[in-house]
Amino acid sequence: MSTLIRVEDLHVAFAAGRDRVEAVRGVGFTVAAGECVAIVGESGSGKSVTARTLVGLAGPGAEVRAATFEVNGRDARRYADRDWRRLRGGFAGLVLQDALVSLDPLRTVGAEIGEALLAHRRADTPERLLAEVHVPEPGRRARQYPHQLSGGLRQRALIASAIAARPPLLIADEPTTALDVTVQAQILALLAERRAAGEALLLISHDLAVVSRLADRVLVMKDGVIVESGPARELLAAARHPYTRKLVAAASLDRRAGPPVRDEVVLSAAGLRKDYGRHTAVGDVSFDVRRGEVLGVVGESGSGKSTVAHLILGLTTPTAGRVTLEGEPWSGVPERRRRPRRRRLQLISQDPLSSFDPRWTVRRIVGEALPRGDSPLPLLERVGLGAAVLDRYPRQLSGGQRQRVAIARALAPRPALIVCDEPVSALDVSVQAQILDLLADIRTTDGTALLFISHDLGVVHHLADRLLVMRDGRVVEQGPVDEVYARPRHEYTRELLAAVPTLEVSP
Template structure:
């Protein structure tokens, strides 16, 4: 008997058909990945398995059976019993799924009590048990912590613990590793694999990252425009794809072992130099050093890649280079002269364009801000903004639209246009493609490269995705705990890393070959035991 059986599923939102005649099965204990670009319908399918579209105005057709429940015909009570008890979901953003006011353990205990009617004491004990199971250290004490006191990886583990509380037959994981660095991502994927082995639960993984699918599942279903493009064993689909779209999707995936792509011709002219940068937060016993004695140079026309795990100090360093954070010690020189504060010639493209764009202002007005700040006349501003919109691949008609009307890739193009408005010589890109699917990611990377070649820009490219960094960078600096532990030409550092930490980062990058992924997982497991 199938754990999940979906037949001719359609989901419509108004005139938009998000899922169009999709059918698939998932056997008990098996793992299937839904893979595709943003907007392909993956998350809509995941929501349909739990009846999450009920009451939203969406029109759902076809049939969906999950763990013996006919989701389409089930009553509200039957759906409540299905969710959490038989099938549980782990969402992409744990902060939006966890209540900031309550301790993690209390939230897990509440889920357990709802489905089992257990006592408070038993529910708290169960919360500690599942937190230990997902690898939270000192689980009894940490169960009393609130979400903001956990790192991103620990919050994701807490969500998985909540999903496991009632021992479901099916775990639905919707982009569970998108915002995580490579080592934490590897830990979460290893955890999901181990839990499948130990519990026999089935896994439906929703992801735009083909490498994550190779690490985690038995079968892959490639989606596009709400339809199935290709479906089969993971080794076959990723190793010998039959469909052109699947080949295109795989071709857009950056490879950590691939030769560096052609980049702009760098000069010997140093445009930005940092010497002995240090940044502390807090005072006294609570003082924390985020960046500790870092020196670096950035030359005209080159790209300096900066990689490291979350918490390594990458973003703090980038904000100091732009002038958004004053250093506690050390200094910055621009064009050979000391500089403090914000420098219009050094701009930043942020990780999350949604939070960096004012939702109440049109994107054209946001792009115009740097022009107004330097005193440009109003009659020239609109024309310059229209030029910039077209320069980054958008349309002049987009001037009066608002951020929510754009896709993630389009919003990132708006962020790049705003940075270009100040006519910078250096752009610091802080995780500019981390939340984008591989094809959109490739388009944004290509745009940055094109702008760099045309304008002679220097780029500082901060990212946790080592494959993307290799693709775009001339030189690389590897950060750990606020310090640069290794640096040099990108091919040299990637091909012959000296530091164990650099080797560890490279070993955690997902492999597209399922057999290699299994070997790496076994090696990580042996290392953890040792």
């Protein structure tokens, strides 16, 4: 087997003002033809920089050093610009995260694929390539723009443009992160197919479970260093490095049962419906949330779960149906009368950075939700932060710290229910577990109910007592979490559960 890539002691540094940030610090690995290698790590681990350096796209101002840096059998340290250009697309295709922005939004997908063909003087056609990655009606799709395609089709088109010049290596940087689970499973199947056809794969992911089925070898990266590597099977079964063990644990979240729920309904939705013109975003959704209960709402993008959150929070008026909060009508009440009761209902959103005023310090952000004069410090300590963050701005916090501040702010008015809209989706897996544990503690000690919205069935399973499965604006199944997971009744639930990547090793 020939070796496509061989690097030893690779360093990549960036100049940041006067400082020099070393993103990759002495990484070594090989990729052989037809092999699937995965680099797993969290944000800032240097995994993406490593991948891009392999095609000479580390970025402007990057300083690359290595003891050995062989790409396509030659010393890449001596590559001139045109050598790199021949390799890009010709030797290695690059697939990035979200095809909506990774394909030029102003050009048709056919033009994008055609550009790759032209750059390498290939006689193929975009239509044939789209057909090869199983895009139906390739003739029509080639003339469409990325925004006119579904997430799955877009990602297929992006893959088609990467394989246009028949490179022996495909580098996929978080290729399924922006996709729904069922679509993710399809794209992973497509990548497996490419690999079976003889292409080598270099997979970059934050999610151990996503790569574990596909990869022959897994490299675990942290802070620019490979902390552990080995065959996927061995790594999962007997991880040696504590960080790997942490990742494995985070990918296989255990169920965390809460205390018995008291039979006191905090919020109840009856026959909720929301139409936008002729489009029904939510149709006939009913549920109760009891004190101290975690109700999980799962569904893919467009299922209406976020609209449900808006209806509950009273940010949109339902077309039909009603919401009752603590026994009194909530929907249909004039805002002036509703405002004093708003503190009973709080929100934690996916991206706290955009829900904070960037010019406010943490002290002011949390303080705003407290009675005048109260110190935000006890609350911050409760969510695991200290006085050190009080005078920092949101941008100066890590993702996990920001979400903790968001939780502190939501807790400040002592709400009866917190709506959590994808609260951990933007976080690294190891941080996810910590935030979920924090939320679990809060509901146990305070008896605060949570409406937990997520596309991630693993995360919901970890925390929720009951589950609501939504599709196309309707509830297709609901019941206690263990029951739904063990014996899903609806076909769509079964499909969703089957698509969830788990830590299994291909036989």
